[in-house]
Amino acid sequence: MDGILPLIGVALGWGLTQYSSRQQRRLERRQRVDDLRLATYAEWLAGIEEQFVAYATQQDSTTAHDVALCEKRLLLLEKDPAIRALVQAVRDAFPAIGSAEHRELEMIAHGDPEWEWPPFRDALNRLLEGVRQTTLADR
Numbered sequence: 001m002d003g004i005l006p007l008i009g010v011a012l013g014w015g016l017t018q019y020s021s022r023q024q025r026r027l028e029r030r031q032r033v034d035d036l037r038l039a040t041y042a043e044w045l046a047g048i049e050e051q052f053v054a055y056a057t058q059q060d061s062t063t064a065h066d067v068a069l070c071e072k073r074l075l076l077l078e079k080d081p082a083i084r085a086l087v088q089a090v091r092d093a094f095p096a097i098g099s100a101e102h103r104e105l106e107m108i109a110h111g112d113p114e115w116e117w118p119p120f121r122d123a124l125n126r127l128l129e130g131v132r133q134t135t136l137a138d139r
Contacts, residue, residue: 034135037077043130044070045124048090052120055094056109080134085129094119 047065054060072089078084095101108115 040070040073044074056105083130086130090127091125093123
């Protein structure tokens with residue numbers, strides 16, 4: 001019995017060390033994914049806003065952001081279906097070319113240097129609030 005107690009202690013210590021190490025790696029991996037997710041949102045938001053301005057003014061976009069790639073990455077990283085739907089809602093806020101809304105958007109964009117398109121801005125704000133809420137809930 002005297003020889004078995006140290007072995008149990010060693011085995012228990014080894015098991016606890018392994019468990020702690022696994023938990024640490026899991027937290028680090030989760031943090032890297034969260035960092036990548038937030039960086040991708042930042043790049044996508046900057047690119048999608050520039051893309052929307054170019055769309056509204058019918059000018060070429062000179063964006064340095066690969067919006068399509070960022071959007072695909074977001075849809076792969078994002079687990080929450082509600083947030084994924086909000087990403088799509090931002091895309092859906094672009095009015096169809098030739099529609100009455102599109103003509104109104106062009107008039108606003110060409111008539112006021114500080115123009116806003118409420119459907120687009122509202123969709124972005126809902127998305128950002130959703131991302132904030134899920135990010136805070138994960139921590």
